[in-house]
Amino acid sequence: MKVLVTGTAGMLGQEIESVFKKKNEVIGIDLALKGRNSVDITKPKQVINFIKQEMPDLVIHCIGLRDVDECENNRNKALLVNTIGTKNVALATKMIDCPMVHISSDSVFAGDESKAPYTEFDCPNPVNFYGYTKWKAEEIVSSLVNNTTFPSTK
């Protein structure tokens, strides 16, 4: 299976890449990489062109701006990377009918102990602006990507 992992220069993306590399072909994209794999997810054409060229069987989206203070102080950037950037990845995967895994955050919930443990069916109530951008990204991904069929292992 060909797996495209976004954020392979970051903490989570590197781990996901190392696990999936054992049994799959893995392609990584990240702003911090060099050459053609340096894709900026806030630029829709860059993302769409790359994904259409590579035609992965699965996209695992690990790019995100996760510095809570930076998201609070630079809300436009947080929305651009976490929400619009994720929308661009979701649109590109939809165009090639590919399943997508999106990494969200526990910050989509306010941490009300009476509700613990939360499940994916609980209504989000973001604890901060970072959580808000991740929640909006969740909504976009679930409205765009058809994840009902999963590719078989090749």
Ligand SMILES: NC(=O)c1ccc[n+]([C@@H]2O[C@H](COP(=O)([O-])OP(=O)(O)OC[C@H]3O[C@@H](n4cnc5c(N)ncnc54)[C@H](OP(=O)(O)O)[C@@H]3O)[C@@H](O)[C@H]2O)c1
């Ligand atoms: N780490 C956690 O504890 C945690 C917990 C819950 C959820 N998450 C989520 O998991 C995901 C990965 O987190 P992480 O800890 O691995 O973050 P990370 O180490 O900061 O990695 C994120 C990567 O994304 C890249 N990036 C940022 N903006 C980009 C853009 N516009 N286009 C392309 N690449 C871009 C960064 O490159 P630069 O460094 O060059 O900007 C960085 O290499 C995020 O979505 C985060 O919200 C993380």
